[in-house]
Amino acid sequence: MAQSLSRSPLAPTRFPDLPVVRGVQFASVAAGVKYQDRSDVMLALLAPGTTIAGTFTRSLTRSAPVRDCQDKLGLSCQDGAAILVNSGNSNAFTGHFGQTSVEQITRAVAGVTGVPEARVFTASTGVIGEPLPHDRIVAKVGELADGLSETRLKDAAEAIMTTDTFSKGASAQVEIDGQTVTIAGVAKGSGMIAPDMATMLVYIFTDAEMEQDALQALLTSICNRTFNCITVDSDTSTSDTLMLCATGFAKVDATGSSEFTSALETVMLDLSHQVVRDGEGATKFVEIQITGAESDSDAKIHGLSIANSPLVKTAIAGEDPNWGRIVMAIGKSGAAADRDLLSISFGDVLVAEKGWVSPTYSEDDAAVLMKQDEITIKVDLGLGRGHATVWTCDLTHGYIQINADYRS
């Protein structure tokens, strides 16, 4: 269980101070869904006029709440919206009962907030295949509504944790047309993390104005460079949800603002890296930079093949500069590669070039680099201009320990 795990050695020193995002309030409560003696349900209440964009897991066995959110995403936002998230149970693979749970919770939240049911979004994260005890959540919605406050985003971040060893938040502020626009978000995620989706649960709020179509396009685009470029274990969750809510309270339209796009990408990159830093059992944060590929998509395929290779990840855990396993991962990836044009570096140490170990390579230099907490692996394919960067962690005894015992 989450509580018994010690804090990741890669965790930030503390949770950041998050600025208030005008137009959204938060509350959390301990409902005893599965965990005892900790908060496990969060509620966010969004003001009328808020636009919401989202991306979700592509899993064909995705959960009832994910399906419900997907159905509701494009609907009108004139009457506000609410998001309720529980941890401890994912309400995935729970048959018709799963949809009933979503409906019961949605109705209760609508009842206490005045938001239409069609604008109440839910998410659930935790064990798969057990019925969600929705009555425990429904019993607490009144208490949640009473506790709503603009300053409780930090509490919300704590309520959505499962095997996470630290709560995850990030923020940014930018000036647009003389107005200060705020972005703040929270995330949870530690295992069952693989890309090509909106990883795990991530909620980002801004007081900028933006039409839903533009907001969705922006979110999808940045997601492909951030959350869809991380992996902990190559396993894709049935619950992954990323939502971006724009309340408009800053009274400035951020559509097309490069400052806003850049600030949002910073927040999303930060949150996605925090998920990797809390990868189950992780002791190393690894950035993999691929250049010289035939295309950007080929570069990403190579990067993820390296990032998902158990042999590469265990070598990093063992602080072994084992570039032979990187060669292996490139060879098996399915994307274009020419053995004799490859070059590989660890940080600034050139390891291999032109199909073999570099004459300047010193294993002692590389071994020193591998002892660091943060490792950069650079691969140039020598074929074209395609590039991508992906992030992962190492594979350690801690991962086995967590997953041979914890039921997720």
Add this chain to the structure above:
Amino acid sequence: MAQSLSRSPLAPTRFPDLPVVRGVQFASVAAGVKYQDRSDVMLALLAPGTTIAGTFTRSLTRSAPVRDCQDKLGLSCQDGAAILVNSGNSNAFTGHFGQTSVEQITRAVAGVTGVPEARVFTASTGVIGEPLPHDRIVAKVGELADGLSETRLKDAAEAIMTTDTFSKGASAQVEIDGQTVTIAGVAKGSGMIAPDMATMLVYIFTDAEMEQDALQALLTSICNRTFNCITVDSDTSTSDTLMLCATGFAKVDATGSSEFTSALETVMLDLSHQVVRDGEGATKFVEIQITGAESDSDAKIHGLSIANSPLVKTAIAGEDPNWGRIVMAIGKSGAAADRDLLSISFGDVLVAEKGWVSPTYSEDDAAVLMKQDEITIKVDLGLGRGHATVWTCDLTHGYIQINADYRS
């Protein structure tokens, strides 16, 4: 290193008694390529008239010996053939030097055996990216040639081991047109094992007669149901090689013989299962049967998605009947699935049906099954008639231990 690992708990009790295959002789020797005090080079000498089929890794960073074998495979066999294999160094990603090593060894073997260089096949398995000390092998070819004997296939199996904890052999005999035909083979493999290739090093010999084209078609077809249906860790070797040599000494053409095909498949299935049973750190042998898929290829995609999922494999290691993770692996596989038509069993215990846990399911029954060494997972997609069976092992602390320390 291999020698320090204890024998897999899933290993057969002993190496099988292998019958002599007429027309092929074996020898092994300790050349000190990397390992000390153990044999590390094997030689097989095949009589004139032997036909040879092979399948090899599709890795784009495959080794120099693999490329050399692929070039030579279709050539005439009138003058016999030889196969030399070393362990301890894979001669992969060794630039132009790698091809030089192959040529030096090939020339030396041709010199002592009288076989043309174009019919000398080599293979190397072990660490990637270090120059192969081919002089040590060349210095021993005379000793190898002097030691050749029809009865030394067992010694050959030992010489090709790396992280293997036991040597692997299998055989079969069938009657065709009143003649006894013998098949015997050896394999090595323990980590860097993933399908869609001819897994690791496998050498199978028969005294049947068969034209090269027919032999190749038969090998490829059976490989797709055996070696290409196993996975230990989803990582694909740069050296994978499977060769089947038919000496013809039984004086009976086995082309089209269903008895021969069946016997060969039995040998190949046995060897492929032995590789899984020696999976690095393995404590459970897992068979995954997929039925009801839209197609056979979809069934295989689902089976391998389950077999390669770190979360499924760690749950099995923890003896946890965590069928939620199987649902997750099906959802992410990319092949067709309908959550509400899925059914899942562990052995004969029906766990889930119609998108949720079965009303008859008892976790106690499933927990008992999970304590066994051999576990069968059955998934029916409920969509069509596609089926496949794949084999894997669990993911344990042993895998981390081996691969955070051993450089392969």
